[in-house]
Amino acid sequence: xxxxxxxxxxxxxxxxxxxxxxxxxxxxxxxxxxxxxxxxxxxxxxxxxxxxxxxxxxxxxxxxxxxxxxxxxxxxxxxxxxxxxxxxxxxxxxxxxxxxxxxxxxxxxxxxxxxxxxxxxxxxxxxxxxxxxxxxxxxxxxxxxxxxxxxxxxxxxxxxxxxxxxxxxxxxxxxxxxxxxxxxxxxxxxxxxxxxxxxxxxxxxxxxxxxxxxxxxxxxxxxxxxxxxxxxxxxxxxxxxxxxxxxxxxxxxxxxxxxxxxxxxxxxxxxxxxxxxxxxxxxxxxxxxxxxxxxxxxxxxxxxxxxxxxxxxxxxxxxxxxxxxxxxxxxxxxxxxxxxxxxxxxxxxxxxxxxxxxxxxxxxxxxxxxxxxxxxxxxxxxxxxxxxxxxxxxxxxxxxxxxxxxxxxxxxxxxxxxxxxxxxxxxxxxxxxxxxxxxxxxxxxxxxxxxxxxxx
Numbered sequence: 243x244x245x246x247x248x249x250x251x252x253x254x255x256x257x258x259x260x261x262x263x264x265x266x267x268x269x270x271x272x273x274x275x276x277x278x279x280x281x282x283x284x285x286x287x288x289x290x291x292x293x294x295x296x297x298x299x300x301x302x303x304x305x306x307x308x309x310x311x312x313x314x315x316x317x318x319x320x321x322x323x324x325x326x327x328x329x330x331x332x333x334x335x336x337x338x339x340x341x342x343x344x345x346x347x348x349x350x351x352x353x354x355x356x357x358x359x360x361x362x363x364x365x366x367x368x369x370x371x372x373x374x375x376x377x378x379x380x381x382x383x384x385x386x387x388x389x390x391x392x393x394x395x396x397x398x399x400x401x402x403x404x405x406x407x408x409x410x411x412x413x414x415x416x417x418x419x420x421x422x423x424x425x426x427x428x429x430x431x432x433x434x435x436x437x438x439x440x441x442x443x444x445x446x447x448x449x450x451x452x453x454x455x456x457x458x459x460x461x462x463x464x465x466x467x468x469x470x471x472x473x474x475x476x477x478x479x480x481x482x483x484x485x486x487x488x489x490x491x492x493x494x495x496x497x498x499x500x501x502x503x504x505x506x507x508x509x510x511x512x513x514x515x516x517x518x519x520x521x522x523x524x525x526x527x528x529x530x531x532x533x534x535x536x537x538x539x540x541x542x543x544x545x546x547x548x549x550x551x552x553x554x555x556x557x558x559x560x561x562x563x564x565x566x567x568x569x570x571x572x573x574x575x576x577x578x579x580x581x582x583x584x585x586x587x588x589x590x591x592x593x594x595x596x597x598x599x600x601x602x603x604x605x606x607x608x609x610x611x612x613x614x615x616x617x618x619x620x621x622x623x624x625x626x627x628x629x630x631x632x633x634x635x636x637x638x639x640x641x642x643x644x645x646x647x648x649x650x651x652x653x654x655x656x657x658x659x660x661x662x663x664x665x666x667x668x669x670x671x672x673x674x675x676x677x678x679x680x681x682x683x684x685x686x687x688x689x690x691x692x693x694x695x696x697x698x
Contacts, residue, residue: 273454276440282475282482284308285460286339286453289320292465296328299462305482306335306475308372308413308433311358314343315350318358326359335486339372339413340398344381348397355398356405368489371402371410372433376418384421391422399430407496408489411450416441433473446618450476450485484670488613491671495611495627603628604683610647610676612669622649622666624690647676647688669695 271277284306287294299307307329310319322338329336340355355371362369375395377383395412402410413433414423423432424444433451434441441449451473458472475482614625624647649662675694682689 271455271457272438273436273440277452277454277472277474280452280474280476281479282306282477284335284451284473284475285458286310286337286471286473287321287325287463289322290465290467291463291470292321292467293463294321294325294328295462296325296332296334299460300332300334302460302462304334304460306337306473308337308339308370308473311338311340312351312355313341315346315354317341317354322358335370335482336368337370337372337411339374342373342375342395342398344386344391348394348399349401352398352401352405355402362406368408368486368493369406370489371406371408372413373398373402373410374413375422376413376415376435383417386422388422392426395427399427407493409492413451413453419443446616448476452476480667484667487671492613495613603678603688604680608676608678609673611673612671615666615670617663620650622662623647624649624666624669645688647678647690649690649693669693 282305283303285299285304286308288310296307307325309322309325309329311322311326312318326336326338338359340351343351373395375391377385399410399412409430411431411433412423412427413435415435419432419434428447431450432443432447433453434443434449435453435456437453437455437457440454441452443449453471453473456469456471458470459468460470463470475485477485608628610624610628611626612624613627616623616625626645626647628645649666672695676690677692679687679689679691
């Protein structure tokens with residue numbers, strides 16, 4: 243009897259050892275069946291995969307690739323330059339990731355990333371900036387100062403977004419996510435590692451990418467590491483295409499914002515016929531307060547001449563003194579755009595916040611550009627920007643307000659009642675005409691009661 247038990251134990255040990263061997267060599271991948279339900283596949287690599295034939299990788303059903311660029315405040319991946327150059331010759335969606343160090347400031351690590359990756363131009367190409375945060379070395383579970391980490395990570399996220407005009411992605415493991423990311427950084431997409439089961443985040447939050455194994459094998463790389471990390475995108479091919487489209491639009495919109503800031507600083511179009519009282523003159527800058535309570539600033543140079551693009555007329559402002567009344571009626575037409583002559587700069591700053599914005603919304607329907615759609619129970623949240631078109635003729639000069647709009651499940655979408663979820667998918671990246679519930683607006687809530695695509 244003892245002999246039989248001993249034999250049975252040996253058999254069990256051999257079977258377990260064989261299973262471990264299969265797992266360690268990537269022959270069995272526990273999450274493979276679940277991951278194969280997703281259409282869009284991707285990989286992530288570093289110098290450990292060595293030289294990669296990216297065309298060969300792409301031809302194996304790969305749709306996106308995340309490559310390592312930097313680590314900490316000084317380190318650079320040895321294969322980054324090659325990978326970056328070669329991926330440009332494929333149709334792969336590119337992500338460039340940084341391994342975050344708990345020993346350097348977020349800003350120092352951002353500088354390292356920017357120096358390696360470089361700047362980007364205002365074109366149609368995109369890549370996704372990614373920060374990899376996970377336990378390593380002496381930093382084991384719950385051994386990272388939470389507040390310091392949050393501040394440093396937020397610093398780097400913010401700087402990356404300002405530089406690359408796209409909101410970065412956070413990569414992390416399930417353990418680190420639960421300890422430090424859960425219920426935090428909610429505006430950022432999550433790329434998460436879980437090699438045992440499909441990951442589930444907290445309520446009202448979903449992962450965007452899932453690294454489901456580190457034991458994948460593909461043809462096309464010659465490095466010291468045999469294996470390659472395999473990932474999936476959370477959605478269909480159509481969702482993936484819309485995601486890329488939304489990221490291109492995000493970049494384009496943010497570049498336009500920067501151009502407006504660089505060209506006009508805080509200049510805005512004028513929405514009224516102003517008779518303004520000059521309150522201060524300092525360094526040739528006139529600060530005016532209008533009867534409507536808005537603030538205007540006009541920068542004066544040698545020749546104080548304002549050109550009205552709508553009427554092609556020039557106007558002069560002469561002999562201005564403090565406390566003078568300045569009649570700008572013929573210059574600042576409510577439907578005109580103020581441009582500058584070579585020798586004149588005019589800077590107009592509108593104080594539109596809170597109650598003023600609410601007032602505008604109560605008086606009219608508005609144009610709204612849809613950037614994200616989030617499902618929340620029986621409602622949906624449209625995230626994007628209101629664009630004030632009423633007083634302008636140039637889209638690039640439109641005033642924008644970033645807001646979230648609550649859409650009830652019974653809202654008429656495109657004039658059709660019901661099937662809200664199906665209708666919403668057509669709104670990604672579109673400018674739509676939106677009507678708000680006036681009673682809710684008075685309470686300060688943006689609730690849509692009707693949505694139509696522009697031009698329909």
